[in-house]
Amino acid sequence: MSLENTPHRALRFLTAGSVDDGKSTLIGRLLFDSRAILADQLDTLEKRAAGQPIDLSLLTDGLEAEREQGITIDVAYRYFATKHRKFIIADAPGHEQYTRNMVTAAAGSDAAVVLVDITKLDTTALPVTLLPQTRRHALLAHLLRVPSIVFAINKLDAIEQPQAAFEAVRDALLGFTEQAGIQVAGIIPVSALRGDNVTQPLDAPWYGGPSLLQLLESLPTTQERDSGHLLLPVQYVAREGEGTGNQPRTLWGRIAHGQVKAGDHVQLFPSGEIATVAEVRRAGEVVDSCAAGESAGLVLDRQLDVSRGDWIATPQSVKDSNRFSATLAWLDTEPAVVGRKYWVRHGNRWVQARISSIESRLNIHTLEAIDAHELAVNDIGHVVIETQQPLPVESYEDNRVGGALIIVDPTSNRTSGALLVKAAL
Secondary structure, eight states, X not given: OOGGGSOSSOEEXXXXXXXXXXXXXXXXXXXXXXXXXXXXXXXXXXXXXXXXXXXXXXXXXXXHHHHHHTXXXXXXXXXXXXXXXXXXXXXXXXXXXXXXXXXXXXXXXXEEEEEEEGGGSOTTSSSOOOOHHHHHHHHHHHHTTOSEEEEEEEOGGGOSSHHHHHHHHHHHHHHHHHHHTOOEEEEEEOBTTTTBTTTBOOOOTTOOSOOHHHHHHHOOOOOOOOSSSOEEEOOEEEEOSSSSSSOOEEEEEEOOBSEEETTOEEEEETTOOEEEEEEEEETTEEESEEETTSEEEEEESSOOOOOTTOEEEOTTSOXXXXXXXXXXXXXXSSOEETTOEEEEEETTEEEXXXXXXXXXEEOTTTOOEEOOSEEOTTOEEEXXXXXXXXXXXXXXXXXXXXXXXXXXXXXXXXXXXXEEEEEEO
């Protein structure tokens, strides 16, 4: 893709992979080479290095516990820009214990850079066996509909025969992604520590592709679908003026897809009531219309009982259901079991729910669906969910807002899983 055809919106991308694959160092290299480091940060790093090469991973490992343990725990967001584009980076943890944070970082990302530490792989035994976390993170990014997935094969500076090793790992990645149905945006050889092929092209006769930064500059951003029917989760209800009279109320939320203008008929969920849009507002001002991705305020032609958590849609375009099939990425140390009650959040609405059946579990090594009666931490499975009240769910494949829910344990209040709706039943 040429840069001329690339949208000017900032590219949101996450880095993922196994522990110590060099994710924080890679991000530090991008920040360092793009001059996105403040002078006092650089001075601190140089003093800590005491004449040795700067440890670029310290730019992202912001928590004290991260620096002490040498691992990334929380999702660290960083920002930098080149003359072609702005970037928002999410540095996701590699440890299995923090897979939930990787799922958080993937939500809303335009791209995922999955790092592969070539020093951890036996590149002489063909086909090369990939690490479980490499496969898991790529699968999760694919399931979460991250549009562009890039593999960065790191630490080539530590290999005696980098060309043969890179080609062996590349072939293993291509085999895995073809089997999993994952479209790959690129497989890039890099050395984050030395800076090879990160921001500047690799000076090697066996590689003629782009650097990692050149590839990232060319990737498209996710565009919300502004065609088709309207879907808007209500986040806030505001009433103008004083007192409790008939002042108009404005229903605010970020449009998931479609567009809305004055005069449109809309349906409210869960009530099912149909009304007409009298006025559309954006940033406090009356506008002609609003489209997907914009925060809009709707004033209806009549007073209805609407509160945070309700949904607004084009009439008859969405069917609410209290039973649906879904892919479940389980993130809790307590296993997911059939029949147990949980809280689920859909948009801004909370309802009680239970797992009515676990259909299968995905074997991340063979990519086969196998029988399962429960899902352990980091498992991915196919389940059927029943909710106490109907929800206007959509297929996650069609819309990432209407088709995504989180599961929360009512006892511990931990976020236990991410649900990606397949179909209402």
